[in-house]
Amino acid sequence: MNRPGRPTGPTADTATVVLTSALELLLSEGAAALTAQRLHQATGVSRSTIYRHWPTPAAVLAALIDVAPLPPVEPSGDLARDLHAEVDLLCNRLRDRPVGAFLQALVVAAAADPDAVELRHRYVSDLLEPFHAVLRVANIPAIQREDAVAMIASPLLLDALLLDRPTARTRAHRIVDDVVNRLARA
CATH class of the missing domain: 1.10.357.10 (Tetracycline Repressor, domain 2)
Incomplete structure (x- = not known):
């Protein structure tokens, strides 16, 4: 059954854009740059979308670990x-x-x-x-x-x-x- 409303996770394209930018920010500016505001500035993805899926810098770090298994x-x-x-x-x-x-x-x-x-x-x-x-x-x-x-x-x-x-x-x-x-x- 399909329910109206927001999807449970970000679209694949959104996740790719945000996490790619997050990695670039992390490597160039450090973990302190992984805020919703800074990710919004770097990607153009709305702050509310970023907050909804990655509410903290630690959540962004966790998502980066999840997408880069050895x-x-x-x-x-x-x-x-x-x-x-x-x-x-x-x-x-x-x-x-x-x-x-x-x-x-x-x-x-x-x-x-x-x-x-x-x-x-x-x-x-x-x-x-x-x-x-x-x-x-x-x-x-x-x-x-x-x-x-x-x-x-x-x-x-x-x-x-x-x-x-x-x-x-x-x-x-x-x-x-x-x-x-x-x-x-x-």
Whole structure:
């Protein structure tokens, strides 16, 4: 049964226009620019439409995360090779826009907006999930999996977010080799 009234979500064209502009604003001006007024100025979409579908900057950030999932990679079963491949992908993602810049903007937004903290956790979890998937396929227990992912990813995130330098791919590969050797001994 069709009911008269407004649709439950924005049209695909409206969402594309608003979210594309939101990403551009986020990367150029930061999360503070994700207001309905600023999005209206950038897109021409009415403020009421923007408020209705993305009432807060955190809602815009969440929508951006929803439309940019990372493509799944099928592990080969070779733990070292799969982890090396994931390290390379994460290094590339952290180096390239928009992933690295988006993550930096989420960190800044989370410092000012408690709603953005959960989004930062969600986005980082999405970035780290491929490592967990590789380790699950290798039947690594959960506690060891958590430690292994932290050992591999933490230096990369430190480089990208706090030290503002390129991720150290060679060091990351050495860490992967060390982690694989530790897991083999466990």
